[in-house]
Amino acid sequence: MCVTCGCEATAHLPDRNHDHGGHDHGGHHHDPDHEHAQVADGSQPGSRGFGVLRPSATRTVSVEQDLLAKNDRYAATNRQRFDAAGVLALNLVSSPGSGKTTLLVETLRALTGVRHACVVEGDQQTSLDADRIAATGAPVVQLNTGKGCHLDAHQVGHALDSLPMERGGVLFIENVGNLVCPAAFDLGEAHKVVVLSVTEGDDKPLKYPDMFRAADLCLITKSDLLPYVPFDVARACANALRVNPSLECLTLSVVSREGFAAWLAWLEREASTVRLRCPALAAGAGAVA
Amino acid sequence: MHEMSLMESVREIVEQTARGQGARHVVTVRLEIGALATVDPDALRFCFDVVMHESVAAGARLEIESIPGSGWCWDCSKPVTIAEGGMPCPRCGGFRLEVTAGTQMRVKDIDLGPEEEISTCA
Numbered sequence: 001m002c003v004t005c006g007c008e009a010t011a012h013l014p015d016r017n018h019d020h021g022g023h024d025h026g027g028h029h030h031d032p033d034h035e036h037a038q039v040a041d042g043s044q045p046g047s048r049g050f051g052v053l054r055p056s057a058t059r060t061v062s063v064e065q066d067l068l069a070k071n072d073r074y075a076a077t078n079r080q081r082f083d084a085a086g087v088l089a090l091n092l093v094s095s096p097g098s099g100k101t102t103l104l105v106e107t108l109r110a111l112t113g114v115r116h117a118c119v120v121e122g123d124q125q126t127s128l129d130a131d132r133i134a135a136t137g138a139p140v141v142q143l144n145t146g147k148g149c150h151l152d153a154h155q156v157g158h159a160l161d162s163l164p165m166e167r168g169g170v171l172f173i174e175n176v177g178n179l180v181c182p183a184a185f186d187l188g189e190a191h192k193v194v195v196l197s198v199t200e201g202d203d204k205p206l207k208y209p210d211m212f213r214a215a216d217l218c219l220i221t222k223s224d225l226l227p228y229v230p231f232d233v234a235r236a237c238a239n240a241l242r243v244n245p246s247l248e249c250l251t252l253s254v255v256s257r258e259g260f261a262a263w264l265a266w267l268e269r270e271a272s273t274v275r276l277r278c279p280a281l282a283a284g285a286g287a288v289a
Numbered sequence: 290m291h292e293m294s295l296m297e298s299v300r301e302i303v304e305q306t307a308r309g310q311g312a313r314h315v316v317t318v319r320l321e322i323g324a325l326a327t328v329d330p331d332a333l334r335f336c337f338d339v340v341m342h343e344s345v346a347a348g349a350r351l352e353i354e355s356i357p358g359s360g361w362c363w364d365c366s367k368p369v370t371i372a373e374g375g376m377p378c379p380r381c382g383g384f385r386l387e388v389t390a391g392t393q394m395r396v397k398d399i400d401l402g403p404e405e406e407i408s409t410c411a
Binding site: 064 | 295
């Protein structure tokens with residue numbers, strides 16, 4: 001194609017009934033050595049006429065889209081499902097080894113006969129954690145992320161399809177053990193609960209601020225080990241509050257049971273607020289299990 | 290590693306936009322990443338070429354515009370600049386800060402390449 005007028009490079013098709021707006025094709029050829037005369041009005045040949053495709057420059061297109069927009073749409077759908085079902089959904093996040101699964105097992109045992117609970121387990125591989133949860137009798141779905149480092153709202157949405165959620169119940173989503181990546185991904189939960197064990201450093205909130213900023217509750221676990229480790233609970237809480245002044249902190253141990261009742265009380269308080277978000281429950285149409 | 294997921298979102302958004310515009314190749318992708326966002330710009334740069342490979346944006350240039358963090362200091366009752374998460378109020382040294390801006394991660398715009406490969410006749 002000719003860069004000057006856009007006509008085909010070697011032959012000008014005679015049957016094309018078009019106007020070249022001032023530049024004459026009478027003696028026009030496409031041999032290498034030739035000049036295109038400037039037209040009378042000073043414009044370049046071919047700048048008017050039949051609207052040929054010019055060698056356009058790059059053009060900028062405004063996008064203004066959030067990188068997480070798609071995840072957030074799925075999260076919004078999950079949140080609607082939780083609210084419609086009258087379920088408190090919690091996203092448990094931490095480093096690997098903080099004791100999330102042990103805490104969950106003990107919590108599920110404590111809730112048996114008191115409040116319905118079910119679990120979405122996220123791990124890179126295996127169903128070991130789901131097996132431990134299933135042993136408590138709670139419904140559980142295991143999600144394996146493979147090479148993925150976090151759960152996303154789309155995966156959780158599919159897990160919900162096979163979980164029996166009951167009005168007034170609690171859904172625990174145990175995220176992949178990772179104190180970085182899951183901070184960015186909303187799953188539709190009411191709260192992120194960050195779990196920090198005393199065998200980790202009390203400076204972790206400063207080293208991994210994103211997760212502590214994203215959370216509403218910080219559980220400091222394994223407090224029965226405090227006599228043996230240099231972990232300062234007050235300093236850990238102060239550090240957590242530096243990155244998130246509205247974060248609540250609870251210290252507990254599932255072994256000594258220190259603080260465990262406070263955790264259950266927190267769950268009760270939050271589960272009761274679901275009534276306010278769920279129109280059917282707020283109107284008194286549903287009974288809390 | 291979630292940078293890979295985020296970059297895959299970038300690819301999806303870029304491909305969708307380019308398709309909507311009838312464009313066949315993208316020459317520049319511009320992102321806005323807040324200083325308080327949950328991603329590191331260098332990690333995004335590292336993933337870009339790998340994720341865009343064989344897409345409409347293969348070989349494109351990545352430009353990342355950093356958006357400064359800002360917030361409200363409850364002790365000063367004033368808006369303040371927050372350089373990074375966990376840093377104190379630059380006025381009073383306190384930590385009662387509420388982040389109000391600088392957490393965004395978004396595709397701002399893209400440059401689309403010329404629509405036609407045009408050979409010159411000169």
